[in-house]
Amino acid sequence: MSRTRGSAATVRVVFVGLASLAMLTPLYILVVNAFKSQREILANPFAIDFSTATFRYLADAWNNPDFSILKGYGITLALVVCVNVLAIMVCAPAAYVLARTPDLVARLLLFFFIAGMFIPTQTVLVPVIFVLRALGLMGTLTGLILFMTATTIPFTLFVFFGYIRMLPRSLDEAAAIDGAGKYYTLWRIILPLMRPILATVFILNSLSVWNDFASPQMILGPGSGIYTVTTGVYAAVGQYSTDYSKVFPTLLLAVIPILVIFVVMQRHIMSGLAAGAVKG
Amino acid sequence: MTRKNVSRIGAWRSAGVRAGMVAPAVLIYAALLVVPVGYAFYYSFTDYNGFPNRVPEFIGLDNYRTMFESHDITGTMVVTAIVAAVGAVAVNLAALGLALLLQKTNRFNTFGRVVMFYPHVLSALVVGFLWQAILGPQGVINTLLEKAGTSSLPFLSDPDGALWSMILVIVWSLFGVQLVLYLAGLQAVPQDLIEAARIDGAGRWGTFRAVTWPSLASTVTVAVITSCISLLKTYDVVVSLTGGGPAGSTKTLAYSILAVSFPQRKIGVASAQAVLLIVAAAIMAITVLVLRRRAENDAESIG
Numbered sequence: 001m002s003r004t005r006g007s008a009a010t011v012r013v014v015f016v017g018l019a020s021l022a023m024l025t026p027l028y029i030l031v032v033n034a035f036k037s038q039r040e041i042l043a044n045p046f047a048i049d050f051s052t053a054t055f056r057y058l059a060d061a062w063n064n065p066d067f068s069i070l071k072g073y074g075i076t077l078a079l080v081v082c083v084n085v086l087a088i089m090v091c092a093p094a095a096y097v098l099a100r101t102p103d104l105v106a107r108l109l110l111f112f113f114i115a116g117m118f119i120p121t122q123t124v125l126v127p128v129i130f131v132l133r134a135l136g137l138m139g140t141l142t143g144l145i146l147f148m149t150a151t152t153i154p155f156t157l158f159v160f161f162g163y164i165r166m167l168p169r170s171l172d173e174a175a176a177i178d179g180a181g182k183y184y185t186l187w188r189i190i191l192p193l194m195r196p197i198l199a200t201v202f203i204l205n206s207l208s209v210w211n212d213f214a215s216p217q218m219i220l221g222p223g224s225g226i227y228t229v230t231t232g233v234y235a236a237v238g239q240y241s242t243d244y245s246k247v248f249p250t251l252l253l254a255v256i257p258i259l260v261i262f263v264v265m266q267r268h269i270m271s272g273l274a275a276g277a278v279k280g
Numbered sequence: 281m282t283r284k285n286v287s288r289i290g291a292w293r294s295a296g297v298r299a300g301m302v303a304p305a306v307l308i309y310a311a312l313l314v315v316p317v318g319y320a321f322y323y324s325f326t327d328y329n330g331f332p333n334r335v336p337e338f339i340g341l342d343n344y345r346t347m348f349e350s351h352d353i354t355g356t357m358v359v360t361a362i363v364a365a366v367g368a369v370a371v372n373l374a375a376l377g378l379a380l381l382l383q384k385t386n387r388f389n390t391f392g393r394v395v396m397f398y399p400h401v402l403s404a405l406v407v408g409f410l411w412q413a414i415l416g417p418q419g420v421i422n423t424l425l426e427k428a429g430t431s432s433l434p435f436l437s438d439p440d441g442a443l444w445s446m447i448l449v450i451v452w453s454l455f456g457v458q459l460v461l462y463l464a465g466l467q468a469v470p471q472d473l474i475e476a477a478r479i480d481g482a483g484r485w486g487t488f489r490a491v492t493w494p495s496l497a498s499t500v501t502v503a504v505i506t507s508c509i510s511l512l513k514t515y516d517v518v519v520s521l522t523g524g525g526p527a528g529s530t531k532t533l534a535y536s537i538l539a540v541s542f543p544q545r546k547i548g549v550a551s552a553q554a555v556l557l558i559v560a561a562a563i564m565a566i567t568v569l570v571l572r573r574r575a576e577n578d579a580e581s582i583g
Contacts, residue, residue, distance in 0.1 A: 016389075020391070020396070023398070023452070024395055026399075026414060026452075027398070041420075042423050045420040045423065045424065046420075086308075090305040093304070093305070094301060094302045094305035096301065097301045097302050098302070101298065113305075116309060116313050116314070118561050118562055119317060120512055120558070122534040122537065122538060122554075123320060123513075123537070123557045123558050124313060125537075126542050126547065126551065126554065127315075127317070127323065130319060130330075131312065131316055146308060146312055149312075150313045151313065153305055153309045182297050182298070183297075186301075207401060211401075212403075213405040214515050214516065214534075218538065230403050233405060234520070237409050237520075241409070244413055247413050251413075255406055259401065262401045266394050266397075270393065270394075270460050273460050274460045274461060274463065
């Protein structure tokens with residue numbers, strides 16, 4: 001009995017080990033080859049010779065005249081911050097009202113918002129261009145921020161709704177007796193209690209904004225001269241895709257910030273994700 | 281009388297305050313998501329090249345006819361369906377299988393979970409470029425094969441090979457999310473039921489079928505819906521991994537909308553394709569939700 005259990009455990013460890021190896025190999029190839037010349041990459045893509053390894057190619061990618069990766073980080077980070085702030089600012093009050101109003105209108109509104117979760121973003125990008133053009137926001141960061149916020153609203157509002165509904169109503173009543181208005185109650189009493197769900201929403205929305213490629217590609221377009229990390233990588237790597245001494249360093253620079261953040265915060269990111277999705 | 285008036289004013293004011301709190305969310309969401317969906321439906325019945333000085337011209341169902349008669353576009357529907365169906369099965373099998381193996385919390389398993397999940401935090405565009413450098417005709421693997429004297433493998437240069445390679449890459453980058461969902465679901469499986477099944481002499485498989493699987497019903501639904509919807513909109517990976525080729529074998533519907541119909545200024549056809557994708561996503565979501573309700577009823581009967 002214990003022997004079969006032991007061997008089953010060994011099989012499990014070996015299997016998971018092999019699967020982990022398969023998952024990590026592409027990352028290993030990415031990191032190792034960012035320090036090598038094209039000739040060395042093609043000679044042996046799996047090995048690294050520390051005597052010839054150099055930061056030259058990373059520096060070249062960093063100083064790429066077509067695409068400043070530092071500016072790309074800056075713009076993408078600004079997008080992440082603006083979309084998160086805006087989404088929380090508009091969704092928290094709406095979710096609060098919907099969670100505290102048990103009438104038919106509120107139910108219908110909630111359904112109206114949730115339906116948006118099933119709309120694939122790519123399908124609205126073409127018509128959105130015409131809406132933004134009519135508003136004079138096409139090709140601008142403001143337009144992109146507003147569109148990205150709109151796509152995060154269904155999920156954000158839905159999880160906020162679920163969370164606020166679990167908070168006792170007596171909190172609101174106590175605040176109302178003390179003369180607090182609805183906004184005051186929301187920002188000073190409800191919102192601080194929502195910290196766990198705020199963290200979840202912040203993490204998930206940040207990931208999707210940081211990694212989005214289709215929206216900035218279509219809304220900003222190459223004409224605007226504004227590049228996020230993804231559209232910049234596309235502009236920098238797209239046409240040189242067999243010059244690996246350019247491909248690997250550029251890709252590595254594009255993923256390093258998010259990988260570092262992930263490794264540092266992996267527990268929060270993964271549990272936040274589970275909490276966010278399972279509530280549905 | 282006065283008291284009634286006061287309370288009515290209070291109710292009015294609070295209705296106004298409430299409307300004011302909901303309005304910003306409604307406004308942004310409606311203007312940039314609902315109205316565009318409406319426009320997609322409207323443009324899908326018109327001939328329009330997108331120039332501001334032109335007015336969309338109503339042409340009925342012509343765009344839909346064009347869409348279903350064009351082999352190019354029906355091909356993208358088939359590719360999208362294969363990616364969504366095969367991808368969803370593969371993602372969920374891999375995720376559930378590994379979740380069962382990694383469900384105990386210890387250092388080794390935590391490491392395993394992080395390793396399985398990390399591709400999800402990378403952008404799909406970067407993932408595509410990375411795998412293109414690995415699988416491409418002059419990529420890492422084929423260079424090694426040539427050096428070893430064997431012929432290279434057409435991962436991305438053969439139509440079938442490219443499609444399967446793309447699905448593999450998508451599964452690699454996606455299944456971590458579903459793994460996390462299944463891990464969370466497994467924690468909610470009642471331990472006493474599992475022990476009871478063991479005591480009754482059920483093996484691993486028997487326990488899984490009779491206890492674990494029914495208790496996971498709602499998790500399975502969520503995991504399947506989320507994976508199907510993200511697979512239906514596959515776009516970034518196509519751009520960076522294959523560019524839709526060779527011979528259109530990896531062109532998805534989303535890619536066809538954004539990279540073919542739109543640049544050709546066929547706004548009507550692009551919108552008809554978008555409508556098709558929206559309808560497909562809606563049907564999928566509704567189907568799975570209906571199935572979920574049924575499965576949950578089953579689960580309640582054992583709980």
